[in-house]
Amino acid sequence: MAENKKKVTLIIERQDGPKEKPYKQTFEVDYRPGLNIVAALMEIQKNPVTKDGKRVAPVVWECNCLEKVCGACMMVINGRARQACASLVDNLEQPITLAPARTFPVIRDLLIDRSVMFESLKRIQGWINVEGSWDMPDAPRQNPYTAQTAYEISHCMTCGCCLEACPNVGPQSDFIGAGPTVQAYLFNINPIGKYDEPKRLEALMGKGGITSCGNSQNCVEVCPKNIKLTTYLAQLNRDVNKHALANIFNK
């Protein structure tokens, strides 16, 4: 019976620590309908034995929500950056390869350090400058269509797929990546947030800002939330140019 069971083969690129050498291990787990990559990794946790019968330390990775909302389980699956929880085995060619997103420093196995993106959110001042959380007069009404655009951009879960896929993010460039850049647009179109638009545009004019975007359009292809990243990058680019011109004339 057991031998006849359909198996799923996973080849996992592992790494014991930030400075260690990567190596590959192959695992097999039982197939079941609806199986996703996180569920497969959980099966390996229960029985961390490679295909050759070697008992090894369980694979280390990050996950939380398993619903494609938290952004934690991003990794490179069959060569493409995506969320492991929403990657169904049925839709993947076998053997399935898992690797860490090496645009970011690897901590261990598939676990990576994405703190650089959260730092970028500081740089673009990704917030509304409210006076405080206490009672204040109501926020202004909003155009419902603009609000819908804001809603779309506000789905960005800082997973890092767009950085991993971007040819301009890496040691050769300081580009902060599409996701964090486009967040600036989210706050610029808010009726209160737009007061700080010049500050955000100036942040994007500096090193690693929007001029580092090479318009490869890879980001929009891989965004798990289908955010129209390139559309908003183009809009921001226009806004930055306008702002730069205004700066020249005002001097």
Add this chain to the structure above:
Amino acid sequence: MADKKKIIIVGGGLSGLMAALKVCELGGEVDLFSYCPVKRSHSLCAQGGINACMDLKGEHDSIYEHFDDTVYGGDFLADQEAVKGMVEAAPKLIKMFDRMGVPFTRTPEGTLDLRNFGGQKNKRTCFAGSTTGQQLLYALDEQVRRWEVKGGVKKYEYWEFIRIIKNKDGICRGIVAQNMNSMEIVPFRADAVILATGGPGQVYARCTASTICNGSAVSAVYQQGAEIGNPEFIQIHPTAIPGSDKNRLMSEACRGEGGRVWVWRDNPETGEKERWYFLEDMYPAYGNLVPRDVASRAIYKVCVHMNLGMHNPNRVYLDLSHIPADYLERKLGGILEMYGDFMGKDPRKVPMEIFPSIHYSMGGIWVDLKHHTNIPGLLASGECDYQYHGANRLGANSLLSAAYSGTISGPEAMRVAKSGELGDPLTDRELEDAKQEAVDEFEKILKMDGPENAHQLHHEMGDIMYQYVSIERDNIGLAKCMEELKKILKRWDNIGLTDHGHWANQEAMFVRQLRNMILYAMVITKCALQRDESRGAHAKIVLDENNQRVTDEKGDLVFMPRDDKRFMKTSIATYDPETEEPVVTYREFNHSYIKPRLRNYAVAKKE
């Protein structure tokens, strides 16, 4: 400047972040601890909305109505003084979130849209599509990041809370935590500590909660003397997509926007095959929008006792296919996409297949009205506390209670920190001892070499909890469950690790969490065993003298009635280190505003 008060907040979900903001605004400093970047906290899984009486739909909605719906929905076990404070603050919180830029769904006029939700007759639920929790969490995450830049907040992300540290007077003045990468264990001083660590869903293994919602921190402070209130009240959400790794939530907003629940049956009179909209049939006044405990029991009955569930074997339909696709896209977009991602079918065209799942804990750390636990210096807020929801939580009240409780716990932590009530700071010796204890425990875990696998054991515990402590409970099953949990606890000693290293060792950390989870499972189970009544999510079946389940003339199970005289009281569980089990007592609470009345969703609510 030297006298800046330091507040440690453990947990960066909606409640922890709200508390952090308040502390910063009051001039305090926050050390914020979280398993993950706080932007990835579980609050973001809340979908449907947040309740507040905004009265924007011409329905003459009132704060009193929200108050009464919440108390009635909670089957008269919620502290009414606490609930009153929450519902009164709700509209102000919505306005705050609006100012912070939450992209709430709007009407064509540009004002906030509202939708229906379970257990409420008026449109009272503010929402941002079907990802309201994500949007609210992000707004607070952004504000806290602003304070991080300004210097009020220091984040310790990828750090695990291990235990609190008390001074010689038994006052909580710090914590021990572990860096999840370097495995370094470090003690931290504070003027006061707030736990905002969320729910214990992982005690049931498969649930709608994130993998980080393990209740481990709550269990840890329980073992250090914190009282737990009403832990037996575990909400089972009626509509989830069952999965082997997790049950994915399908929001109550589906029904709020007109979704209908049905199964096939043979018409009892004509014998013809028909769609049976059983919730509408059983509860004509509320229909598909009965509260969650009621809906879950009905689905369970239809599937398990009437055998009408569809293939696989237990599923019912949640049907949106009669609603125009563009309307669905605007109101429910995010979650319809999720159903498509995981099930491969389009819910705009075919009915979704769903079943109830463990979802939320009404119970948690006992707190007073100001969110102090019974341990001085330790506060708790958010799902990890027991306040606001009684025996059953209304949908869209959880984001509200999470945010609201943070607006109480934060300022209150600052007040006591400044008051001088909290005695002496921790001595170096106290810090060192607390650290050493945690180090010794961890080193012992690293050496564990038995035959049991921790993840396998976790899975087994989840199955046991589902079997005995879920929708329908009885005393034989609950007593059996306690015995089974004791065996699991014994087997924990025989766990073996394959990873004995000191770098990002997730296995060892999980083993430590698992023990806490087992002890918390016992808290839930024992309180359920001792509460001999049915109330809200706790439904207990009557057994006859031979311990068989009693049925009525129609063959339906007979449930124990609600017993206000004996059990309109908060269950309090206290840890007994000798037996490692809880001691259960009962405590009075404030129910002075609304007189208890019988809860019946077949008819319109009477006040």
